Amino acid sequence: MMPEVALPLNAREPARTMVPISRRDVTFAVGMYLLSRAVIGAGSALYLLAHHLPLASLPYIALDWTMVHDDSGWYHFIASQGYIRQDTPFFPLYPMAMAATHYVLGLSLTTSGLLIANASEVLSFILLYRLFRGIAKDDRAARLGVWLYALYPFAVFLPSLYTESLFVVLLVGCLLAARARRNYLAAILGFLAVLARNEGGLIAVPLLAELWRERRETGRWNKRGWVALASLPAALGAYLAYLWIRFGNPFLFTTEEQLWGRHFALPFVTLVNGFTSLPWLWQHNGLYGHIYYSLEAAFAVLAVASLAVMFKRVPRSWFWFSVIWVAVPLSDPATGMLSIVGGPRPVVDYFFSLGRLIIPMFPMFLVWGQILARHGAAARLILYLSGTMLCGVSVLIAGHVFLA
Numbered sequence: 480m481m482p483e484v485a486l487p488l489n490a491r492e493p494a495r496t497m498v499p500i501s502r503r504d505v506t507f508a509v510g511m512y513l514l515s516r517a518v519i520g521a522g523s524a525l526y527l528l529a530h531h532l533p534l535a536s537l538p539y540i541a542l543d544w545t546m547v548h549d550d551s552g553w554y555h556f557i558a559s560q561g562y563i564r565q566d567t568p569f570f571p572l573y574p575m576a577m578a579a580t581h582y583v584l585g586l587s588l589t590t591s592g593l594l595i596a597n598a599s600e601v602l603s604f605i606l607l608y609r610l611f612r613g614i615a616k617d618d619r620a621a622r623l624g625v626w627l628y629a630l631y632p633f634a635v636f637l638p639s640l641y642t643e644s645l646f647v648v649l650l651v652g653c654l655l656a657a658r659a660r661r662n663y664l665a666a667i668l669g670f671l672a673v674l675a676r677n678e679g680g681l682i683a684v685p686l687l688a689e690l691w692r693e694r695r696e697t698g699r700w701n702k703r704g705w706v707a708l709a710s711l712p713a714a715l716g717a718y719l720a721y722l723w724i725r726f727g728n729p730f731l732f733t734t735e736e737q738l739w740g741r742h743f744a745l746p747f748v749t750l751v752n753g754f755t756s757l758p759w760l761w762q763h764n765g766l767y768g769h770i771y772y773s774l775e776a777a778f779a780v781l782a783v784a785s786l787a788v789m790f791k792r793v794p795r796s797w798f799w800f801s802v803i804w805v806a807v808p809l810s811d812p813a814t815g816m817l818s819i820v821g822g823p824r825p826v827v828d829y830f831f832s833l834g835r836l837i838i839p840m841f842p843m844f845l846v847w848g849q850i851l852a853r854h855g856a857a858a859r860l861i862l863y864l865s866g867t868m869l870c871g872v873s874v875l876i877a878g879h880v881f882l883a
Contacts, residue, residue: 522873624848
């Protein structure tokens with residue numbers, strides 16, 4: 480017997496039907512996972528060949544260097560040692576899950592974290608396909624949306640020791656549950672989403688839209704529906720209370736972001752400064768710097784372009800959810816003193832990690848899937864180019880020369 484997922488059969492009808500996950504769905508998701516892993520593994524192999532290293536090292540490079548890097552160390556430290564002031568920007572759900580898996584299964588913390596991330600990646604393919612098909616009512620568009628997600632150039636972070644896959648599962652699962660009026664399940668998933676990343680609170684936008692849709696259909700408010708909304712500030716409040724008790728400052732996670740050189744700026748100002756600074760950044764950096772800053776600028780363009788094309792193609796609440804999602808990292812550029820590696824040094828990176836941070840903006844993948852579904856040749860070309868870029872980013876991640 481396969482598990483069941485809450486999914487409305489029609490986005491405009493009362494969402495009460497439970498649709499089982501079929502073997503076909505699981506086969507599709509596993510196929511997407513294996514394809515994505517093969518592309519990432521190819522990047523690891525290219526890294527070995529480029530540096531004249533033996534291919535016998537491929538399993539280690541593919542399973543360690545490309546999956547455990549950069550912020551992975553923070554999650555591992557929290558899971559093993561608990562919080563210190565510097566790691567409070569990393570919310571607690573993922574390291575708690577790592578520690579729990581380590582305790583129950585006896586696996587190492589790193590293996591536990593990778594198990595959670597990879598299982599979540601497969602589940603995210605299933606849930607996104609279900610959600611996209613329910614909204615677009617077009618199987619081809621839904622599948623293309625998942626293909627784009629699986630081969631997204633920064634999808635190297637989905638199986639990594641990062642929160643991305645788990646976070647997408649919680650966001651999409653919360654929305655699916657709300658659409659099916661499984662309000663308590665939506666509340667639990669929403670609560671966990673906020674504990675995974677503070678941006679989880681943005682799911683309140685589509686949740687409010689679902690409540691309003693039900694209000695128009697039934698003529699009354701669903702009181703249980705407000706439980707899911709209430710779970711979001713409750714989760715944030717729980718973490719703030721912990722920080723207050725532990726460190727005497729409930730908003731410590733915001734001030735500690737300065738260690739990465741981050742500070743507040745208006746999103747429009749970040750966009751203008753980010754693009755006007757590119758010539759200077761290219762001039763003062765080598766090949767890897769050229770690639771890095773070009774990629775981040777390109778995905779800033781992608782994020783803004785996606786907002787422009789999704790206005791009339793996705794539910795309006797999804798559009799505003801996406802607008803805020805893009806605005807959050809753009810309002811937090813890294814243009815101060817980077818203090819987390821070696822000695823403090825100036826950093827000028829207006830689009831710091833933007834390519835990775837927009838991965839959970841799931842409407843972006845649906846809208847491009849809808850557009851490309853009508854253009855077979857263009858769809859194949861985009862998927863090929865995206866997979867090639869994913870392979871290239873994997874080469875840089877394997878060489879530890881790409882910070883995201």
